[in-house]
Amino acid sequence: MRLALERIYLPPLGRVTDDTSVLTLRSLAFEPLCRWQHGRVLPALLAAWSHSDDGRAWRFVLRAGAVFHDGVACTATHVLATIRATLEGRDMFGMPWSYARYLAGAEIVTDGADAIRITTPEPLADLPEILSEFVCAREDASGEAVLGTGPYRITRYLPNQAADLLATDPARTPANIHAIAMPDAEARFGALRTEAADVALNLERRDAAPGGHGLVWGEAPNTLSVMAYLNGAEGLFRDPRARLAANLAVDRDAIIARLFHGLGLPATTIVSPFHLGMRASRPSAIPHDPARARALFAAAGAGAPILIRAPDHMPERAPAIAAMIAADLTACGCPATVEVIADRPLYARQVSARQIGDIALFDSSPHSSFRVIDDKISARSCGPWWQGHDDPTLEALFRTAVATQDEAARDAAYGRCLARLQDNPPWLFLFHPVEVFAARAGLPPLALDHRGVLHFA
Template structure:
C-alpha cells in the first residue's frame, strides 16, 4: 500500500463552499472534490466534471455537458441535479463566509439560474455578464446533496465529493486521512492514501522531512534549499501569489489624495523590505496583483524609489512638513505585520511620515473592521484571490463597494472592468486587465509591498515537478514518491 504523508502549518477542513484562498485547505479540497472546470498548468482552465461547454456572446449564459456515470463517495450519482444543488448552495448569501465576510460568492452569483437540460446537461444564466466565471467555478466544489443535507454542523460529513480521494479520518487541527477512490474518472490515483499532519514550525516540518517522518513538507525555511541534499530531496522555492499591501483609506483623510498614495509608493524600497522583514524570502510587488496573475503586465515598469518626487508630491498635497497616518495593524495574517509596519515607517521617515499604531490581536474582528471600512488612514492587509476580476470587483470598483473596498474610485479602470465583464475572448480580456494594471500603478489604491516566496520539499528527486502557479499543492499532479 503506497501512502504519503504531508506536513503543513495548518490541518483543517472547512465547508466546501466557504470562500478561501488558503493553500492548506485548498490542497485537501482538491483531493476530495471535483469542480466543473479545473485549473491547468498554464493558468487557464480545462475539463473536469464538465467535458465541454459553450459561452454566450454576452457572457451571461454557460451551458455544460457533464461526464456520465460519475458517483459521489457515498454512492449517489453526480448528475445535473446534483450540480444544480451545489451551485445554488454556493450562491446563497449566507455561504462563502471568510474572516467574517459573508456572501463572497453571492456577490457574483446572486440571481443565478441553473437549468437542468438533461440528466448530464446544465445551463447557467447570470444576472450580469461575467466572462471570468471560471475563476468562480474553479472553487465550486460539487458536493453530495444527500451528505450535506444530513451533515448539520459536521464538516467531515460534508466532505463528500467525487474526487480521487475520499475522507477516511479527520482529527481537527492535527490530522486528515484520505483513501483512494479507484473509480475516479482520471484513472486510479497515484497513491492509495494521503495523510496531512500539522507541523508546528517551519523547522519542525523540515526535520520531519529530513528524517523520513513525512514525504512532503510545505512552508519550509529557506535554509532547506541548501541543507536538504539534492540527491535525496526535491526542494523548490516558488512565488506565493498573495499580495502583501497596506490598504489606504481613500474615502477620507490624507490618503484620499492620489498624490499622497503615489508619493508613498515612490518612497518605498521594496527589495529592502523583502531583505529586512522576510530575510530575502519574497519578491517586490509593483502592481495590484502578482506576476503570476493572468492580467498582470510583465512589461509595466517597476516602481523605483524616488524620494525627491515623493517629497514634491507630498508638498503639492499640503504635507511638505510631513504627516502622521493612523495605522491599523493585526498581530497575524500576515504574521510579520508589526515588523513590516516598523520597516515601512523607517523608510518613510525621511519624508516626515509617521505612523500612529492601532494594534488588533483579534484577526476576525480586524477583518470585519476592514470590511466595515473602519481602517483609520491605512491598514496592513493582503489580497489573495488568483482572479484579477475578483480583486477588481471586491476591492477596486467604487460602484460595487465590495467587502474590501476602501473608498477608492477610478472611472477609467471601471470602464475597463465593464468591457472586460462581457469580453469572452481570454486574449482580449487580458489586454484590458493589463491596461488596468498600468492605470493602478499611476493611481495606486494601496501601498504595494511584496509577495512571499515559499519553500516546499519532496522526498526523492523529481526534476519534472513544479508547484502550481496558485501556490496550492495539487495532489493529482504529484509524482510517485
C-alpha cells in the first residue's frame, strides 16, 4: 500500500505531537503506553493498572511478550526511560511540555522487569490518560528513534521523503506500506488520480469539497479545537458579558461553510464531543444571536476598537477566520482590527507570555479534558496557555474531577466543568475540523479516528 502523507517524520525520544501524519506513521510502528479512544483510556503497551484507594499510588504492568523490532525485549526500564524523556521534552516551538508539572514531586520507579510504580503527591485520576500521549521507542545504531513494538517494522526511513514498513505478522494486510511525503494537498490528490498512491490523508486542506473521481472517501471530526483566546486579564473581555457576547456575535457555521467547504463541527465548549466529560454533558452550540450580542457588548462598555491577533497558519486559514470574526464583532458594536504574525513559533511564545491583544486565534490539541483545563483555563494552575480567566466555581468543580477515580463519576464531574465553561466562556469557541482521506477502490476497509489517525481494518 502506497500512503501519501503530508509529512514523513519520526520525532526524537520524548517528543509528543498532534501532527496527524506523524500520528498515523507512529501508530503503525509504535505503541503508546495507554490507548486513548473517544474519551476513554484502554490498555496498550501498559496492559493493566491499579491504584490505591486515595488515588496517589499506581502500578502499571507491561503487555506480556512485548518485543522491539530488533528482538530486544521491552521492559519496565524502557517504559521508565520513555516517561523520563517525555517529562523533559519540548514542543515543536521549543517550549517545555506541561507533563513535568503534572508529575512534579512524583516518584516513578520500576517494579521488577514488567511493571512500574508512580506515586503522586496529590490524587491524579487522569494519569492513564496523560500516559496515552507517551510513545515507547528506541534509537537504532544511527541514532534515529525507529525501533518500536507496534504491528509494523520500519525497514527504511528517509526523513521528509519516505518510509517503508513491513508487517511483523505475515498474515496482516497490507503486508508492506510505502509512505511518501507530499506536503501539498493537491499533489496528494493528484497522486491518487494517477495511481502513484493508493491512499492520501489530509485532503481537507484542498480548496475543494471531497467526493467523486472514482475514489473511496472517508472523514472524521477531529478532537482539535480551533478557538480564540479572550484576554481575561485586562480590557473588555475581563467582563463575562463581553465574553458571552463574542460567542453570540460570531457565525461559526458561516466560517465553516465559506472557508472549509462545510468540513467542520461547531464547537460548544472548550473540548470536542469526543473528550471525557462530553458523554455526561452534551451542550448545544451557543447560538448566533447578533441582537443579544449587541446588547451585551453595550452593557459591557464596548465601543473602543479591539485587537485580534492571528498567525498566518496553524490553524488553517487563520487570517481569513480572523477577518470574519472581526466583521461579525464590528457589526455587533465591538469594532475590531486584525494583526497577522508570520513567525509562527514567535506567535506561540507571545501567546504563552500572554501577549495576545484582546483576542488571539489559536488551536487546542490535547485529547485530555484534564490537560485543556489545567494548561489553558485554570487560575489555580496558571498553566502555559492561561490567559487570565478566573472562576472559583470552575476551580472547585475541577478539583473534584481530578480526584474522582470511578470512570463514570469522573465523566460526570468533567461534564459539570464543561457545562460551567459554556455558561462562563473563557474563549471564543469556533469549530473542530473534519479531516478527510481518499483511497483507490478495492483496498481493505480504512477509517480515521477522531485524532486523525488512519486505521486498517
